[in-house]
Amino acid sequence: MLSKKTKYGLKALTYIAKSVGDVPVQISEISKSENIPQKFLESIMLTLRKSGFLGSKKGKHGGYYLIKEPSEIKMADVMRVLEGPIAMVPCVSLNFYEKCDDCPDEHECSVHKLMIQVRDNTLKVLRNNTLEDLSGS
Amino acid sequence: MLSKKTKYGLKALTYIAKSVGDVPVQISEISKSENIPQKFLESIMLTLRKSGFLGSKKGKHGGYYLIKEPSEIKMADVMRVLEGPIAMVPCVSLNFYEKCDDCPDEHECSVHKLMIQVRDNTLKVLRNNTLEDLSGS
DNA sequence: GTAATTCCTATTAAATCGATAGGATTAATA
DNA sequence: TATTAATCCTATCGATTTAATAGGAATTAC
Incomplete structure (x- = not known):
């Protein structure tokens, strides 16, 4: 489940990206x-x-205002900051790797193999989408 | 994050699928x-x-023993039973749909669009993988 | 009839999540 | 310079969820 924190964060970024002019956008307005x-x-x-x-x-x-161009802001990076790991298990996480305490050898783990595929496909989406894609149209 | 419940469940199913003979497999053994x-x-x-x-x-x-062939058991179905929705937000869930309380119109929601893509790609993996794939090799 | 197993319900401890509280700091402007 | 309006910061709270345990009932092989 996506946390409210992440959802709200993405919505706020989108709101700022859509806003016209170069004046800072206030929290109260977004809220x-x-x-x-x-x-x-x-x-x-x-x-x-x-x-x-x-x-x-x-x-x-x-x-608040954007520091980078919307097209430069990858969803994968935002997600990692707000939500944490993109992988569903720590042992397949690229940025937050941790060994599972119940697996003597993770390469023997059937769940591991499956979750690598899930991670790769999720990552593909989150890397291809930028803030520009979210705020566009 | 994948819950321990789901992880353990998948491991247990894999263990049973790998077991030889048609005698039931005991919890204590899997444990x-x-x-x-x-x-x-x-x-x-x-x-x-x-x-x-x-x-x-x-x-x-x-x-315990399997009722269906491992090749008939889709990961998507197991996940839905143990983990719940596959989608990261209820408003894009196929089997557990719920309206978000903060969105007046979900088709206007930038997060919605992104999460549909994530869901579709995750689903592709979880539908293509069966218990046979997890327990094989 | 005894041992071994699944079945069932309830409970608990810890962690996480969503949200709020209360003020400190900074800057525009009248 | 005083006032107002905004971000900044830390702490805390209540509810929910998660992972695990407890204790026994029901069933079956031998």
């Missing part, structure tokens, strides 16, 4: 428009800023 | 061999039996 609890969204925006997707301006007339 | 807590595995086997993947024999020399 109202996308039905996202404002305080919750605050913490998500903070994460997105700290991980290099957004820039911010403080104080009156402040807000 | 030891696959490092799965026995009591936890008990409840998983029960679920798999009630959902039509396994048959059981009670009492001494009892145990």
Whole structure:
């Protein structure tokens, strides 16, 4: 299941990408428009800023803006920051690898083989889609 | 993340599929061999039996056996029983559809579009793989 | 009739998730 | 300079889910 955090984050990024002009977009505006609890969204925006997707301006007339072009922002990267591993088991994760405690040898594990395929296909989608694709049309 | 329940369930099914002869396989044997807590595995086997993947024999020399051929058991079906929806958001789930409470119109939702692609690619893998594929070689 | 097994329900401890609270800091502007 | 409006930051809370355990009932082989 996709967490609300990730879903809200993706919606917020899309909203900013769609916004016209170069003025920063405010949390309160996104929150109202996308039905996202404002305080919750605050913490998500903070994460997105700290991980290099957004820039911010403080104080009156402040807000958030994209640092990179929408076409440069891969969904896979956003997902990793907000959701964590893309793989369904840690032992097939490229960026968050961990050994399973119940498997003496993961190459013998039937689940491992299956989950590599799932990971590869999911990754294909998430690498091919950028923020531009989400906000387009 | 794949739950332990699902992972254990898939391992247990694989173990039974690999077992030779037509005698029922016992929980205690699977539990030891696959490092799965026995009591936890008990409840998983029960679920798999009630959902039509396994048959059981009670009492001494009892145990579990496959009801269908391994090649007939699609991973997608097992996953739905043990893990629930395959889709990452309920609003793109084929078997567990639910409307999102934050989306007035899901066809306008950028996340929706992305998650349909993820679902379709995951489904492709889980439909193409059967228990035979997991237990083979 | 005894031992071995599945069957069933309930419970628990820990982790995670979604959301909120309360203020500190910064900047525009009147 | 004072006020207002925004981000920033840390902590916390309640609900849900997850992984696992407990304890015994029912069934069957021998």
